[in-house]
Amino acid sequence: xxxxxxxxxxxxxxxxxxxxxxxxxxxxxxxxxxxxxxxxxxxxxxxxxxxxxxxxxxxxxxxxxxxxxxxxxxxxxxxxxxxxxxxxxxxxxxxxxxxxxxxxxxxxxxxxxxxxxxxxxxxxxxxxxxxxxxxxxxxxxxxxxxxxxxxxxxxxxxxxxxxxxxxxxxxxxxxxxxxxxxxxxxxxxxxxxxxxxxxxxxxxxxxxxxxxxxxxxxxxxxxxxxxxxxxxxxxxxxxxxxxxxxxxxxxxxxxxxxxxxxxxxxxxxxxxxxxxxxxxxxxxxxxxxxxxxxxxxxxxxxxxxxxxxxxxxxxxxxxxxxxxxxxxxxxxxxxxxxxxxxxxxxxxxxxxxxxxxxxxxxxxxxxxxxxxxxxxxxxxxxxxxxxxxxxxxxxxxxxxxxxxxxxxxxxxxxxxxxxxxxxxxxxxxxxxxxxxxxxxxxxxxxxxxxxxxxx
Amino acid sequence: xxxxxxxxxxxxxxxxxxxxxxxxxxxxxxxxxxxxxxxxxxxxxxxxxxxxxxxxxxxxxxxxxxxxxxxxxxxxxxxxxxxxxxxxxxxxxxxxxxxxxxxxxxxxxxxxxxxxxxxxxxxxxxxxxxxxxxxxxxxxxxxxxxxxxxxxxxxxxxxxxxxxxxxxxxxxxxxxxxxxxxxxxxxxxxxxxxxxxxxxxxxxxxxxxxxxxxxxxxxxxxxxxxxxxxxxxxxxxxxxxxxxxxxxxxxxxxxxxxxxxxxxxxxxxxxxxxxxxxxxxxxxxxxxxxxxxxxxxxxxxxxxxxxxxxxxxxxxxxxxxxxxxxxxxxxxxxxxxxxxxxxxxxxxxxxxxxxxxxxxxxxxxxxxxxxxxxxxxxxxxxxxxxxxxxxxxxxxxxxxxxxxxxxxxxxxxxxxxxxxxxxxxxxxxxxxxxxxxxxxxxxxxxxxxxxxxxx
Numbered sequence: 001x002x003x004x005x006x007x008x009x010x011x012x013x014x015x016x017x018x019x020x021x022x023x024x025x026x027x028x029x030x031x032x033x034x035x036x037x038x039x040x041x042x043x044x045x046x047x048x049x050x051x052x053x054x055x056x057x058x059x060x061x062x063x064x065x066x067x068x069x070x071x072x073x074x075x076x077x078x079x080x081x082x083x084x085x086x087x088x089x090x091x092x093x094x095x096x097x098x099x100x101x102x103x104x105x106x107x108x109x110x111x112x113x114x115x116x117x118x119x120x121x122x123x124x125x126x127x128x129x130x131x132x133x134x135x136x137x138x139x140x141x142x143x144x145x146x147x148x149x150x151x152x153x154x155x156x157x158x159x160x161x162x163x164x165x166x167x168x169x170x171x172x173x174x175x176x177x178x179x180x181x182x183x184x185x186x187x188x189x190x191x192x193x194x195x196x197x198x199x200x201x202x203x204x205x206x207x208x209x210x211x212x213x214x215x216x217x218x219x220x221x222x223x224x225x226x227x228x229x230x231x232x233x234x235x236x237x238x239x240x241x242x243x244x245x246x247x248x249x250x251x252x253x254x255x256x257x258x259x260x261x262x263x264x265x266x267x268x269x270x271x272x273x274x275x276x277x278x279x280x281x282x283x284x285x286x287x288x289x290x291x292x293x294x295x296x297x298x299x300x301x302x303x304x305x306x307x308x309x310x311x312x313x314x315x316x317x318x319x320x321x322x323x324x325x326x327x328x329x330x331x332x333x334x335x336x337x338x339x340x341x342x343x344x345x346x347x348x349x350x351x352x353x354x355x356x357x358x359x360x361x362x363x364x365x366x367x368x369x370x371x372x373x374x375x376x377x378x379x380x381x382x383x384x385x386x387x388x389x390x391x392x393x394x395x396x397x398x399x400x401x402x403x404x405x406x407x408x409x410x411x412x413x414x415x416x417x418x419x420x421x422x423x424x425x426x427x428x429x430x431x432x433x434x435x436x437x438x439x440x441x442x443x444x445x446x447x448x449x450x451x452x453x454x455x
Numbered sequence: 456x457x458x459x460x461x462x463x464x465x466x467x468x469x470x471x472x473x474x475x476x477x478x479x480x481x482x483x484x485x486x487x488x489x490x491x492x493x494x495x496x497x498x499x500x501x502x503x504x505x506x507x508x509x510x511x512x513x514x515x516x517x518x519x520x521x522x523x524x525x526x527x528x529x530x531x532x533x534x535x536x537x538x539x540x541x542x543x544x545x546x547x548x549x550x551x552x553x554x555x556x557x558x559x560x561x562x563x564x565x566x567x568x569x570x571x572x573x574x575x576x577x578x579x580x581x582x583x584x585x586x587x588x589x590x591x592x593x594x595x596x597x598x599x600x601x602x603x604x605x606x607x608x609x610x611x612x613x614x615x616x617x618x619x620x621x622x623x624x625x626x627x628x629x630x631x632x633x634x635x636x637x638x639x640x641x642x643x644x645x646x647x648x649x650x651x652x653x654x655x656x657x658x659x660x661x662x663x664x665x666x667x668x669x670x671x672x673x674x675x676x677x678x679x680x681x682x683x684x685x686x687x688x689x690x691x692x693x694x695x696x697x698x699x700x701x702x703x704x705x706x707x708x709x710x711x712x713x714x715x716x717x718x719x720x721x722x723x724x725x726x727x728x729x730x731x732x733x734x735x736x737x738x739x740x741x742x743x744x745x746x747x748x749x750x751x752x753x754x755x756x757x758x759x760x761x762x763x764x765x766x767x768x769x770x771x772x773x774x775x776x777x778x779x780x781x782x783x784x785x786x787x788x789x790x791x792x793x794x795x796x797x798x799x800x801x802x803x804x805x806x807x808x809x810x811x812x813x814x815x816x817x818x819x820x821x822x823x824x825x826x827x828x829x830x831x832x833x834x835x836x837x838x839x840x841x842x843x844x845x846x847x848x849x850x851x852x853x854x855x856x857x858x859x860x861x862x863x864x865x866x867x868x869x870x871x872x873x874x875x876x877x878x879x880x881x882x883x884x885x886x887x888x889x890x891x892x893x894x895x896x897x898x899x900x901x902x903x904x905x906x907x908x909x910x
Contacts, residue, residue, distance in 0.1 A: 006468045007534040013461045079462040080546065080837045091535065109564050111839040111874070153834045154546075173879040179886045180833055378635060379608045382535045384566040419566070421876040424628040431634045 008085040009252040016083050017247040018070060020240045022059075023278040023350060025066035026285040029357065031236070031349035032324035034060070035311060040455055043321045051218060051320075052237075053126040053228050059237040066282075068240060070122075077121045077154060078244070081110035086252040087416075091380040093400070100403035102396060103258070104416040105249045105276065106383070111177070114341075114386065114418030115272050116147035116232050119241035123230040124151035133226040134158030138188065138213030140167055141340025141388075142174030143418060144232030149181035158227075162188040162216045166207035167340060174422050188213035195219050195317040210344060211330055215317025233269025234314065234323070234348050242275020249413065250279045260291060262399050264414035266391035267295040267304065267362070268341045270348030276415040281359055293360040294399075295351065296391040298370070300438040301334040303327055303347045304355055304362035306445060311455040312346055322453065325352045328440075329448030335438035337367050338426030339387040341417075345448070365394050366437040371430040373397050374420070386418040387426050463540040464707040471538050472702040473525060475695045477514075478733040478805060480521035481740040484812065486691070486804035487779035489515070490766060495910055498776045506673060506775075507692075508581040508683050514692040521737075523695060525577075532576045532609060533699070536565035541707040542871075546835040548855070555858035557851060558713070559871040560704045560731065561838065566632070567602035569796075569841065569873030570727050571687050574696035575599070578685040579606035588681040589613030593643065593668030595622055596795025596843075597629030598873060599687030604636035613682075617643040617671045621662035622795060629877050643668035650674050650772040665799060666785055670772025688724025689769065689778065689803050697730020704868065705734045715746060717854050719869035721846035722750040722759065722817070723796045725803030731870040736814055748815040749854075750806065751846040753825075755893040756789040758782055758802045759810055759817035761900060766910040767801055777908065780807040783895075784903030790893030792822050793881030794842040796872075800903070820849050821892040826885040828852050829875070841873040842881050 024030055033042040048057035059068065070078075089102040107115035127135050134157050139145030145161040152159035161183050168175060168187035175185050188208045189196040195215045199206065206212075214231070221229035232238065253260060263280055265273035273295050283289040297304055303326045313330040314320040327346040328334075334343040347355075354360050367387075374390035376397065377383070385393060396414040403410050420427065429435045479485055488497040503512035514523065525533075544557040562570035582590050589612055594600030600616040607614035616638050623630060623642035630640050643663045644651040650670045654661065661667075669686070676684035687693060708715060718735055720728035728750050738744040752759055758781045767782040769775040782801040783789075789798040802810075809815050822842075829845035831852065832838070840848060851869040858865050875882065884890045 010465050076545075077837075090531075111833065111837055113876075117837075150834075150837060154837075172883070173876075176879040176883045176886065177839060180830060180839065180882050182834070375635060378566065379605075379637070382532075382566055382572075382605060382609075384632060384635065421568075421628075424631040427635050428627070428631045431631065 005088050005256050007090060008087050009256065010085055011083040011248060011251055013079060015251055016078065017244050019067040020070055021243040021247055021279050021282060022062065022066055022068060022240050023282050024063040024236065026282045027353065029353065030063045031353040034321035034323055035455065037318055037320065037322055051222060051229050053130050053132065055126045055129070056123060056237045059240055060235060071125060074122055074125050081117065083248050084109060086249055089381055092377060095376065095380045096397065096400050096404065098400040098404040099407060099409045100400040101409060101411045102400055103411065103413045105245055106416045107245060108383070108416065108419035112143060112147035112150055113421060114143040114147065115242060115245060115275065116144045117150060118244050119232060119238045119271065120147035120151040121154065122241040124148065124155045124157055127157055127228060128155040132157070132228055134160065134224070135228055135230045136160040136217040136221040137230050137232065138162045138210060138217045140164045140210045140343065142167060142171055142422060143341060145183070146174060146177050147232070148230065149178040149183035152183065153181040159183040160220055161185045162190065162213040164188055164208040164210055164213050170425065171422055188216050190216060193219040209316060209333065211316035214315035215319050218315070218319050233271035234346065236350060238271045239274035239278065239348060239350050242271050243278045245272065245275040245415065246277060246279040249276065258411055260413045261410040262292045262294065262412045264294045264296060264392045264395050264412065266342060266388050266415070266417060267297050267347065267351065268388065269344045270351035272415050272417045274348050274351050277360065281354060284359060294395055295355065295360055295362040296395045297362060297364050298337055298339055298342050298391065299364040299366045300337045300440065301328065301343050302364040303345065305364045308449055308452065309352060309356055310452050312452055314346065322455065323349050325349050326355065328445060329451050331451050332448035337438060338423060339391065341388040342391065363395055365391055368435050368437055370394050371426065371435060384420045385416060386420045387423050389417040392416065460543050460711050462545060463542050464711065465540055466538040466703060466706055468534060470706055471533065472699055474522035475525055476698040476702055476734050476737060477517065477521055477523060477695050478737050479518040479691065481737045482808065484808065485518045486808040489776035489778055490910065492773055492775065492777055506677060506684050508578070508585050508587065510581045510584070511578060511692045514695055515690060526580060529577055529580050536572065538703050539564060541704055544836055547832060550831065550835045551852065551855050551859065553855040553859040554862060554864045555855040556864060556866045557855055558866065558868045560700055561871045562700060563838070563871065563874035567598060567605055568876060569598040569602065570697060570700060570730065571599045571602035572605060573699050574687060574693045574726065575602035575606040576609065577696040579603070579610045579612055582612055582683060583610040587612070587683055589615065589679065590683055590685045591615040591672040591676040592685050592687065593617045593665060593672045595619045595665045595798065597622060597626055597877060598796060600638070600640070601629060601632050602687070603685065604633040604638035607638065608636040614638040615675055616640045617645065617668040619643055619663040619665060619668050625880065626877055643671050645671060648674045664771060664788065666771035669770035670774050673770070673774050688726035688799070689801065691805060693726045694729035694733065694803060694805050697726050698733040700727065700730040700870065701732060701734040704731065713866055715868045716865040717747045717749065717867045719749045719751060719847045719850050719867065721797060721843050721870070721872060722752050722802065722806065723843065724799045725806035727870050727872045729803050729806050732815065736809060739814060749850055750810065750815055750817040751850045752817060752819050753792055753794055753797050753846065754819040754821045755792045755895065756783065756798050757819040758800065760819045763904055763907065764807060764811055765907050767907055769801065777910065778804050780804050781810065783900060784906050786906050787903035792893060793878060794846065796843040797846065818850055820846055823890050823892055825849050826881065826890060839875045840871060841875045842878050844872040847871065
């Protein structure tokens, strides 16, 4: 086996990206704008600034600037846990007996356990710069809430996290990490907001949903002085910050003269996938290269593969701007699968538009297959992957096995977004043989899709 | 602030150690030999080989060979998660306002979450090489058991882990990681061994201890064909393998022309501390340099600072060889503090001898101070440290604050052995203000010390 390429490619500090890349600048057809839920007209900078920090709102609306300089303070923080390694999966290749070369960009080596920290620190920075005293957010599985807690602790900002009640109860340790970083964690729906009270009254005993927690966090932000709302996925600004993943991957591959053939990422709201693929899609849009890009989603929440491309609400309370996206409908209730980070009804507008233009493809996979891939990976590569990340592993293995059949030595690159230390209930169910697959029926999907707003 | 030194110093693959370093070779007075518990004479290679793999037994007894080549297979595995970064703690320095330069060698970036993997993979390799089909071991907090499970999975060996019952019940997720790596995990004391049955009969309802789990694992090894016992700390062979930590640290410091002044490690059985300091102690023994080396132990289990230097049993069942070490007596029951990895009654013979010769010093610290240091560290350095590792953080902070008083720019290096993702019960108690300090009284210590064997 040719081992001229090290197991782990680390960029030097001075090779780290100095700018984020905004793929919208190279897109001929831009993603559709956010709409104000009251007027159904494109949301203006002033409207968005009431909810988001001003500079983040500017980033959100900017379809033209290709590169945004990463502020020095954020680059300093990045240096604590970045550059993340691009790992050559020699052991997995050997295990599979494939001629393919497999690489993964590993984003799990920080205490938040995932890539979420890349955008959390940026959003906390702009909040601090604007003179705010705190931010609010929601969290489902807990990765985003943890990342934001860490970022707020670093910049000494108050951090209010609304955590989906079922996760709050099932993942007490996630909550404890956030508390250790000084965050105030509230189970959602709570009695602290009007929307929370309303949902609790309508659905007594509900264990909450991401869409509901978003509504609570937004309400809390707009009713608290010097406070704004921040979000860990879906938005353009988040994909912008997450482009650091793709830019580092691109530099690391270039450094060793490797041209990727297939690029794979798991897709929930699109933060990791969008960040990983942006610079590569940029090359495609500029006619410089071609890649086979695959978004992987759970069969239980298949927004790209079975959703509709339409304007939809981002939250249950319908207080947020509407986004045009591949969606299952904001009333869709995903099954209790173990990839909490992939259980959102919609998909980033940028990713949706790229998919609609045929620049990327999508595939859905079932939970038991995903955990099987995770186990294989953990045993040979020594990293216990998050269930979310394991969706990408599953498809990377599938692609590598195809190469085994055809004899092709493709370069397969996938994003390993994080670790599974807080997902061991899922692993236990898998180890015990108690894992189930859930695939919504066409009738179930039609029900929520029929409730899409008329825009 | 001078930032010529990067936040994280990564060695290149070709700069990684090719040999382990055996500090005993440079010691004029060698550590005392292990004694056969039946004869009270030095254990021979044949006696040890009945329990341990032959090559490991040879390493155990070899006081003369300074360098052992690291087999290619182990170096390949090391490349999956090593070199580990030597991190310059710029943010912690700034937070403390100290002129000191603080560095930490971070061993937590692998799924076992600690340095234990360095020796686990070596021991599994020699077991495989000898043609064994499996190994047995004990685990308390779970780091060692997890590391060994990963190593055995890699070499396709059967792995039987006796896990102290209280941990088995309190840390179901640790157990689940081991199961994911294919290990068979049994709560100890069990009814699977004679010694387990005996202890269960004598102390009905006991939640077990490390000493008891060791006895069970040894019995299981010697009564199962093609199986040997392996141990994650205390032994000379373990410190040999763990020297990879110190060797990498030494190379990384040299690469940037940094001379350490103070070197700090937490000490339970001595595996991390011994591994970290060995190459530096070697320099001291050869008269090449001088370092201020500090072993940090919990005030609740103070073997170096309040123990006796004497021969003692390593396990409750008294089936293992006796070791000369600083000990609190094998009948000492440490309090339920949260640093499970530091709750062993004795200390590595090598570390004990170095301490007795005055080459290293020791300090004991209390649990609440340790968690306070952990919190400070987590918030500025972005890593949630294990409670064990946080003992070293506490003393590193103390030393850095001393520098603040004196104005000295000392180079302080400490070992950050692992992450605290499975220790959040401890963090919760700290966050809730429910953490207690336990310090054994002189009377309590006298009780167990009076039961030391007459050798």
